[in-house]
Amino acid sequence: MRERNVMLLHYATGLAILLFGGIHIWTLFFTYPFQGTIWETTMRFDSMPYAILPVYRNTLLALSLLGLLVSTTIHAFNGLRIILAELIGKRNIWIERGLFAIGAFLVIYGTRTILIAHMLV
Amino acid sequence: MEAVRFRVHRFRPEDGHRGSFREYQVPKKKGMTVLDGLIYIKENLDPTLSVRYSCRMAICGSCGMRVNGMEVLACNTQIVELEKKVITVEPMKNYPLIKDIVVDMSEFFVKQKNLKTWLIRKDVVEQENPTRQYAQTEEELEKILQFTYCIQCGLCYSACPVVSNLPQFLGPQALMKLYRYLADNRDEGEDRLAAVDKFEGVWRCHFAGSCSTVCPKGVDPALAIQLLRRAALK
Structure with a gap:
């Protein structure tokens, strides 16, 4: 992949984080009632409507969370790739492959979690 | 005294x-x-x-x-x-x-030379034996004028924090010089952008701006790099 495309993706994911992050915060803080701390509310599966995870039964919100996950991962790991290259003083292809693998794992694992939340009854 | x-x-x-x-x-x-x-x-x-x-x-x-x-x-x-x-x-x-x-400024000049920072014309024979002027309008000259003032003193390269961390980075002077020829309407060089569209190229600039601060001739290499990025994204 050419560096131009990588950086274009970097800029696009930066904007996407603002969009999806905004939706995420807006959804959680302004549309759903909280009971107790954020942690308690998040982990409460039993007493609707005081539960956050079922929010993601809504397909659009689940997709927006997926968008947030993917954009944050791409943006963060590309940033880390650049920081590490400058820290080491040269580009290391194995570090880049390692970062790509960790990022891919995070996306797959996160997608699985979002899918589980989406299919919650 | x-x-x-x-x-x-x-x-x-x-x-x-x-x-x-x-x-x-x-x-x-x-x-x-x-x-x-x-x-x-x-x-x-x-x-x-x-x-x-x-x-x-x-x-x-x-x-x-x-x-x-x-x-x-x-x-x-x-x-x-x-x-x-x-x-x-x-x-x-x-x-x-x-x-x-x-x-030792060899590396500084090698980086610049590798980017072919000179006027390239498709008709090399004509360029070697020109039969006419390569005229420019005032507006065309204005686009590149400040960048032609560079005297290659290398102060910008010394002040650049990215070169300090990543020595392969092409540096402000070479990138600015490349933009000077890219924006020159008389230049017909191809693949100029491809030469800087790589890891150690134009994208590594952090826009610290120290290159422009120290330039004794008032050139703004940081601006040239941003313009080069814009050209690369088109």
């Missing part, structure tokens, strides 16, 4: 250490530049001091160095302007040191 204290970096490669500072008292005169002070030291106090200079009027770009921590041309820096009792003179950063305050 009032004297000023020069604290000059000394380094001999055969000594095998990182260098040290030596102090000299130099009589202060009106209009005296840092280069004048260094020449006084070399002629009267210590002939072993190595200094690179030539034109003494900020045209050749030979006497680039760090004075009191700032990249400057020694011939263009008056002692009274510094308003310090001690003047610390160091070599430019990001270059291998040859001796005292003289650095």
